[in-house]
Amino acid sequence: MSAATTLLEQVLNGLTIGMVYVLLAAGLSIIFGVMDVINFAHGEFFALGAYVGLSVALATGSGGFWVALLVAPLLVGLVGAGVERFTIRPLYGRNPLYHILLTFGLVLIFKDVITLIWGQQPYQFAKPPLLSGTVTLFGFDYALYSYFVIGIGALIALGTWLALTRTRYGLVIRAGSMDRDMVRYLGIDIDRYYTIVFAFGAMLAAVGGVVLAGRQNVAPGMGNAVIIPAFIVVVLGGLGSFRGAVVGGLLIGVIQTFVRSQFPFLEGLAVFLLMIAVLLLRPQGLFGNPEWGTGGEGGDLLTAGDADVFDSALKRRIGVGLVGVLAVTPLLIGLPSYYVNTLVVNILIWALFALSLDFVMGYAGLVSLGHVLFYGVGAYATVLAVMHLVPSLFVALAVGIAVSAVIAWVVGYLSIRVSGVYFSMITLAFAELFFSAVFKLEWAGSSDGLFGFDPVYGLFAGPSVGSIELVGGVSVFYYVVLAAVVGSYLLARQVMRAPFGSVLQAIRESELRTGFIGYDVTVYKRRAFVVSGGLAGLAGGLAAVQTGGVSPEFLAWIRSGEVIVMTILGGMGTLYGPMLGAGVYLVSKELLLGITEQWQGVLGLIFVLFVIFVPRGLVSLPGLLAGRFDRSPGGGTDVLAEEETEVTD
Amino acid sequence: MSDGDPLLRLDGVRAGYGETQVLDGVSLDVNRGETVALIGRNGVGKTTTLRTILGAVTPTAGTVRYDGEDVTGLGPIETVRRGVGLVPEERRVFPGLTVEENLAVGRYGGSETANRRDPEEVLETFENLGRRRRSRGTDLSGGEQQMLAIGRALVAGADLLLLDEPTEGLAPLIVDRVSELIREINEEGITVLLVEQNVAVALSLADRVYILDRGRVVFEGAPAELEANESVMERHLGVTV
Numbered sequence A: 001m002s003a004a005t006t007l008l009e010q011v012l013n014g015l016t017i018g019m020v021y022v023l024l025a026a027g028l029s030i031i032f033g034v035m036d037v038i039n040f041a042h043g044e045f046f047a048l049g050a051y052v053g054l055s056v057a058l059a060t061g062s063g064g065f066w067v068a069l070l071v072a073p074l075l076v077g078l079v080g081a082g083v084e085r086f087t088i089r090p091l092y093g094r095n096p097l098y099h100i101l102l103t104f105g106l107v108l109i110f111k112d113v114i115t116l117i118w119g120q121q122p123y124q125f126a127k128p129p130l131l132s133g134t135v136t137l138f139g140f141d142y143a144l145y146s147y148f149v150i151g152i153g154a155l156i157a158l159g160t161w162l163a164l165t166r167t168r169y170g171l172v173i174r175a176g177s178m179d180r181d182m183v184r185y186l187g188i189d190i191d192r193y194y195t196i197v198f199a200f201g202a203m204l205a206a207v208g209g210v211v212l213a214g215r216q217n218v219a220p221g222m223g224n225a226v227i228i229p230a231f232i233v234v235v236l237g238g239l240g241s242f243r244g245a246v247v248g249g250l251l252i253g254v255i256q257t258f259v260r261s262q263f264p265f266l267e268g269l270a271v272f273l274l275m276i277a278v279l280l281l282r283p284q285g286l287f288g289n290p291e292w293g294t295g296g297e298g299g300d301l302l303t304a305g306d307a308d309v310f311d312s313a314l315k316r317r318i319g320v321g322l323v324g325v326l327a328v329t330p331l332l333i334g335l336p337s338y339y340v341n342t343l344v345v346n347i348l349i350w351a352l353f354a355l356s357l358d359f360v361m362g363y364a365g366l367v368s369l370g371h372v373l374f375y376g377v378g379a380y381a382t383v384l385a386v387m388h389l390v391p392s393l394f395v396a397l398a399v400g401i402a403v404s405a406v407i408a409w410v411v412g413y414l415s416i417r418v419s420g421v422y423f424s425m426i427t428l429a430f431a432e433l434f435f436s437a438v439f440k441l442e443w444a445g446s447s448d449g450l451f452g453f454d455p456v457y458g459l460f461a462g463p464s465v466g467s468i469e470l471v472g473g474v475s476v477f478y479y480v481v482l483a484a485v486v487g488s489y490l491l492a493r494q495v496m497r498a499p500f501g502s503v504l505q506a507i508r509e510s511e512l513r514t515g516f517i518g519y520d521v522t523v524y525k526r527r528a529f530v531v532s533g534g535l536a537g538l539a540g541g542l543a544a545v546q547t548g549g550v551s552p553e554f555l556a557w558i559r560s561g562e563v564i565v566m567t568i569l570g571g572m573g574t575l576y577g578p579m580l581g582a583g584v585y586l587v588s589k590e591l592l593l594g595i596t597e598q599w600q601g602v603l604g605l606i607f608v609l610f611v612i613f614v615p616r617g618l619v620s621l622p623g624l625l626a627g628r629f630d631r632s633p634g635g636g637t638d639v640l641a642e643e644e645t646e647v648t649d
Numbered sequence B: 001m002s003d004g005d006p007l008l009r010l011d012g013v014r015a016g017y018g019e020t021q022v023l024d025g026v027s028l029d030v031n032r033g034e035t036v037a038l039i040g041r042n043g044v045g046k047t048t049t050l051r052t053i054l055g056a057v058t059p060t061a062g063t064v065r066y067d068g069e070d071v072t073g074l075g076p077i078e079t080v081r082r083g084v085g086l087v088p089e090e091r092r093v094f095p096g097l098t099v100e101e102n103l104a105v106g107r108y109g110g111s112e113t114a115n116r117r118d119p120e121e122v123l124e125t126f127e128n129l130g131r132r133r134r135s136r137g138t139d140l141s142g143g144e145q146q147m148l149a150i151g152r153a154l155v156a157g158a159d160l161l162l163l164d165e166p167t168e169g170l171a172p173l174i175v176d177r178v179s180e181l182i183r184e185i186n187e188e189g190i191t192v193l194l195v196e197q198n199v200a201v202a203l204s205l206a207d208r209v210y211i212l213d214r215g216r217v218v219f220e221g222a223p224a225e226l227e228a229n230e231s232v233m234e235r236h237l238g239v240t241v
Ligand SMILES: Nc1ncnc2c1ncn2[C@@H]1O[C@H](COP(=O)(O)OP(=O)(O)OP(=O)(O)O)[C@@H](O)[C@H]1O
Pocket: A644, A645, A646, A647, A648, A649, B017, B020, B022, B040, B041, B042, B043, B044, B045, B046, B047, B048, B049, B089
């Protein structure tokens, strides 16, 4: 094959996958533009489309593909309408973070529902005979199915564009994405359009799922695999811009294909570098306009700080008591040491991780979606230090903290100047960049990770006198972790009580006002980010030692999601809330694992209910039950009250 | 309900944002066919008054009556559907939509009143808008945006037009054009409640004037009365005539 035809083939391959991205990103982007919702569950609509299509096709026999192409999107659209109506709708008017959280919970639910119905095994979707084989155009052979994907994607994009520009609904939706309140002031009930927009977005994603199913396997992870690229497309094109979604989707598709064949060492990295560059240089993306829409401002983060009802003396007593119990736990009961060595240690480590996130999210209002980066970097740095540098665990952990803090400084330096949703996106991009990068790095163990270093100092044996184990098989490491977590908590508390902490909280309340008083807001945020990164690094380092090694899993975005879930579950803005959240999350997981395979879905459901009904987390529950605390100020039921706070004249 | 009743009546309206109270018992009437000006210094609550009439802010006490009916707390959508139209501060033209599309959004909303205009009608009467029908909102000059915001409210069918500082930031020549336009609109039967910083413009257009100071009405009367009353002008507006 000549160079020209190779290039042509790559471009066509890129456009094929790019069209699928367009179908995903178009809905994602319009949904964000109109209702400020960042929908992490969009990838699950895509997967659901493929699965439903599969079942429809099987049930209808020959010609089933065409029926599936029609019916699956409609069914998924219905699901989307239900999701909007019953879960998204109660949260309008709150900070967009809550939609991110909610849809993350929905991802867990959808995933488990899909495996519950269709199982874990991958399926093959039979292409209709009409679309099999290759065609020759201008003396060039290429798969007919790819032409079909490109064609149908183009057709749908065109149709969507026409609907947006030529119909009454489209016009109102576009106006709403620019200035929602003004649309209301013209007497139009924009809220009624939200269900339609959301359902339509879900339909487009489902079409993408069906057509991609004709090209590759249908498997449970397929939603997870496309959601991050789809976000990149949306950010690149400009949040809320349909044109941006189309151009961005095709561009990303082509770039990915091209990089894979020409610069394989950059595969997986290039798009994240591109996304970071775009966010830094032109946060509004290629076609977004910073003056249109809100960029996701508005609505407070609901912290638990003012919702908690216990006085500090009582809290101190509970805290000291808890640490005391933890310290003697191994001695006391007949608890199998397995629980102490794994579950309790895990809880402590995740508690530390959640604490580190809360430090920036709950106190400085920085919603980091990529916090796993610092956790993972800490883990890698610790392991590498033990393997190559010093045989001391403590020095290695210190190295992990330091490296994470430095990375946090760099990331913070670059990203803290962009605000709100863009900050969240850029942290996600950095985390994904590192995640992709470790696969390429020989010295970081590539996809296998690094295992088999020496458990130093006999930490994993219990202290013993002769042959008698002193604390029932619980390792010394348990105490190391306990000390690290308690120490970090005390440190964080000290920082928050110092003037530094007061400034941070003032920033969260009103960044503008704090700036006016004369504080350099960015500097404070950056410092908080470094401290938080260091703490997350310590958590990662401890986790690596606990695991006996480190693998790319340590950098997977799902962990960022999990730590956010824990933080919200417990109640952000209190240092102990997120730690409690970590405990409850992991214990629930442990208990559910014993009962059902669908533990993720159940946990997701609990979480969704929490986000809707108890946004201030577990620590607000006592007050809530006592009826002392309002459930959700600005929580969507009272549209008027919410508008009063939203509008700035 | 008789034609003698005011079209709009605020009675002891208190309102604010969260903890801060802005309006401290505002009462005012606007009769059918009138142009009423509401003036006062920065931050005294003029915009809040308009937002409360529109229903975008819910009063904590007092009532808003429109066309003989209690509309307190109905919310902006329902209030607008009864014939109230807002031309907001800063105009809030949809920046990415063309002039025609901006008007079309007004057409899809609003109410079917006798005063409802056709988009084409507006484009003809506001001839400079007609020339720019395919320009986007962002690309218009300040004066054109103001015209468009007014036109959009007319297309939405406003019987009562709430204008929030329509001449702010405009060149003197354009200020005259906009005031002329407001006068014409009023002559064609649309009732106007005008908030203005430019006292001269307000007094030249208004049949009656209210002065608002720290959330209270401190003066009500004809423009001539106000002009004659220098102490009021100085105390509540900080202007000397
Ligand atoms: N969305 C809001 N949230 C909180 N306070 C507000 C809000 N909007 C206005 N205010 C405050 O309410 C007070 C009255 O504001 P309002 O906009 O009604 O005044 P105004 O008379 O229109 O002033 P201006 O001449 O500057 O337009 C001001 O002190 C202002 O700071």
